[in-house]
Amino acid sequence: MKKQLSIAAGTAGILFLGACAQTESEQGAENDLNEAAEQNETNNEEAAESNDSEEADHEETGELTIYTSGPAGMAEALVEGFEEETGVEVDMFQGTTGDVLGRLQAEEDNPIADVVVLASMPPAMDFKERGMTMAYESEYADSLRDGWYDEEFHYYGFSASALGLSYNTELVDEVPEDWSDLTDKQYADQIAIPDPYESGTARDFIAAYVNQEGDAGWELFEELADNGLQMEGANNPALQSVIGGSNQLVMAGVDYMVYNNIQDGEPVDIVFPESGTMVTPRPAFIMESAENVDSAQQYIDYILSDAGQEIVADAFLMPIREDIDVHEDRADIDEIEQLDFEWEYLEENGEAYLERFQEIVR
Amino acid sequence: MAHVSWTQRVNKYLALTVLTLLVLMPLALVIMRAVTPEGTFEGFGAFSILGEGMYQEILLNSLLLGFGVVILSSFIAAPLAFFMARTELGRHRWIDIVLIIPFMTPPYIGAMGWILSMQSNGYAEQLFPFLAPVTPLFFTYFGMVLVMSLHLFPFIYLIMRNNLENIGGRLEEAGLIHGGSFGYRLRRIVLPLFVSGYSMGALLVFVKTIGEFGTPVTLGNRIGFYVLTSEIHRHASVWPIDFGTAAILSTMLLSVSMAVWYFQQWFAARTHGKVVSGKGQTKAYTPLGKKQIFAWLYLAGVLGLAIGVPYFSVASTAFMDVQGRGLAFDNLTLRHMQDLFTGSGLEALWNSVWLAGIAATISAAIGLWVTIIIMKKRGTVEKGMDFLSIAPNTVPGIVVVVGLILFWNAYWNPAPVYNTWMMLVTTYVVLYIPFTVQNIKAIYGQLGDSLFQAARTSGASPWYVLRTVLLPLILPGVLAGWIMSFTISMRELVGSLILRPPNMHTSATFIYSQFEQGTVAQGMAMALVTVGLTTVVLIGVEKMKERSQRYRT
Secondary structure (H helix, E strand, O other): OHHHHHHHHHHHHHHHHHHHHHOHHHOOHHHHHHHHHHHHHHHHHHHHHHHHHHOOOOOOOOEEEEEEEOOHHHHHHHHHHHHHHHOOEEEEEEEOHHHHHHHHHHOOOOOOOOEEEOOOHHHHHHHHHOOOEEOOOOOOHHHEOOOOEOOOOOEEEEEEEEEEEEEEOOOOOOOOOOHHHHHOHHHOOOEEEOOOOOOHHHHHHHHHHHHHHOHHHHHHHHHHHHOOEEEOOOHHHHHHHHHOOOOOEEEEEEHHHHHHHHHOOOOEEEEOOOOOEOEEEEEEEEEOOOOOHHHHHHHHHHHHOHHHHHHHHHOOOEEOEOOOOOOOOOOOHHHOOEOOOOHHHHHHHHHHHHHHHHHHHO | OOOOOHHHHHHHHHHHHHHHHHHHHHHHHHHHHHHOOOOOOOHHHHHHHHHOHHHHHHHHHHHHHHHHHHHHHHHHHHHHHHHHHHOHHHHOOHHHHHHHHHHHOOHHHHHHHHHHHHOOOOHHHHHOHHHOOOHHHHOOHHHHHHHHHHHHHHHHHHHHHHHHHHHOOHHHHHHHHOOOOHHHHHHHHHHHHHHHHHHHHHHHHHHHHHHOOHHHHHHHHHHOOOOHHHHHHHHHHOOOOOHHHHHHHHHHHHHHHHHHHHHHHHHHHHHOOOOEOOOOOOOOOOOOHHHHHHHHHHHHHHHHHHHHHHHHHHHHHHOEOOHHHOOOHHHEOOHHHHHHHHOOHHHHHHHHHHHHHHHHHHHHHHHHHHHHHHHHOOOHHHHHHHHHHHHHHOOOHHHHHHHHHHHHOOOOOOOOOOOOHHHHHHHHHHHHHHHHHHHHHHHHOOEOOHHHHHHHHOOOOHHHHHHHHHHHHHHHHHHHHHHHHHHHHHHOOHHHHHHOOOOOOOHHHHHHHHHHHOOHHHHHHHHHHHHHHHHHHHHHHHHHHHHHOHHHO
């Protein structure tokens, strides 16, 4: 560490020492700040030029860098399987979608990731629009579910979760069948929804529901707010509040967590409402800036292969391949009624609707 | 000192350079990012959002929270500091360690623990059904102040106690001899000497509160009490990510902290009490006798709230087989502990230990170096360094983290630090330099000139003075700083989450990912083990500190 500091001091630091010496010891911290700013500006300009020339030749570093959102067990299993099959070494950064996006954004000037896996579609679509993704047509492209992947093969929603009504089996006497049943007084002050600020899927659900129902959608949210709908953090904390018994049920929570908890013997179950819910594919894509393009493409192939898709199914997520069965203990995709919505509509209105929703529920 | 030798000057600018690289550059880059979102300067128009009513309300919330926590944690800490510095309780050094436990607890764990206890059908209601009407009160502003005060009071306590111990008995005895009553002595002798050290503690707690994000995100978001940090965090981690707005909101936090810091400096300069002189110290001692029982009861009460409530929840969750069945003896299991030690948890824990150890040592060393420079002379450069050394503590971790990425991952930065473990060490050092510097300063500020003058008159070289006079005197501060850095590095979340290199987990990121996507019980098990381990390390260091202070008695 000391060594690192002295190296750093030897390069950038010298500039400062020089600057300080020039103005003698009267130099204050404020001046340094200005100079730091100036230096950065010139550096930025230089870099913009050198970046262009570097883009032409991609050199493989021999290791594949993947930034992935969870679920934890699945991301690790996929990487292990991939390493075994191909012999390529993988550096994996695993976090929530927010962590991954934050890191990508901060690294924008000097990207490191080759492959990115998110839990929500709109950011992937935005990345494609901004030209930050690389197209790759996998050999499995023919057997994939329509709408789960990009038609130009920029991203593949290789696994998907559905949002449902998860409830505590010991507290709920009458299992609701649709979103509108939640306005019933028996659930008053006992209904949770993942905070759409923290959960991308809940946020997408709100916009998708309004897309299908129009103003009636907003009316339902208002009635639910009157019946004591509460936002309870991200998906898992919201589900935990149901398991712990402080809420009877959570709406628009992801299904695979519920199945995991059922497996652990927790008193929860999930239903998928009749009027339709949302199935959220979890997109994987190759960055345009990827250095290890070959192994990145191999990885995409792997997660779409039989072995990769089996791992997806084992994690209670739905595989993108039509010929791979879902886990026997979960609802099949055909049993889940889906909302009628456009992804473009979600991208356009997501933010405005989020704020409107917050105003209603707070 | 009329002339300054060139070695001193080089030393000074070298320290300034290190602080610049570690602190100023990352923060400056974030501000740059705010005014040049697309790479071109777009003026300061972006700052106009600060005028919006929504953000003013959020700023007000932050300030309210800051003041609330300073007041409550001072009230919690003051009697404890008195008991430990002046009465029989002081002989029980283990109390000191126990009192640091709340601070070792990751804030989001503490908040989660309280929430699990207080929510409807929570542990409190399961055990004491009559509490049901009271628990909703917790989900308000007061609940937040309570949780955060119980988390941060050890800060004020440590500073208050060190201060009281150093004030010593002589001055008070003099007051006594001249017929001053207890109240009079307290008002005219102890308080004035006490207040400058206290102001430093209050400043730290205030700044820490408005910069804290764990509790606001876990509890504040749930009750709709939004503060600057939760808002900043939202812009920095929720799609669409907007570092620009996050940075602008951070400048708001930064200026509040700067204003408070400036006020504290002015205040401390007016009241500075140099209390450690060459004359022998007598320890002020106010035996309580039978009344001790009240002191013990008070201690038990504080510990019950600060440790008992959250840890009861943490432990219950960690050892509970089926969460949905609640508290019951046949629902106990060691399953989660076993999973922890057989799975990836053990490695994560070990990572935290060595990373925190290295980081605490480096930041104590840098802290010592910087403090000696800034305490010797008060020039512009020194003042700048002083502020830089506290700046990382004035903005939320997430902002520092973004700055660190912008700086260490820049293509023009040749140091191969980013994406390795060294990045985490750097992050911890940057985040916790303020703690080492402030701890050392608090003690240094009380040293009078007489000892140094005596040494110099006797012909000691500056190096000799440093080694045999200054260092032994400020060693407790250095060790206290080390302890604090180690403790919080062990549980640091935001930086670890975003800056950890691929394939690496730390204790905190392990807990967090269990909360977000895995089994909460395993996360809680990890929290228990981490705090236990940290306590063991602290006991070791505390023993060392005691040994180094034997000469005082």
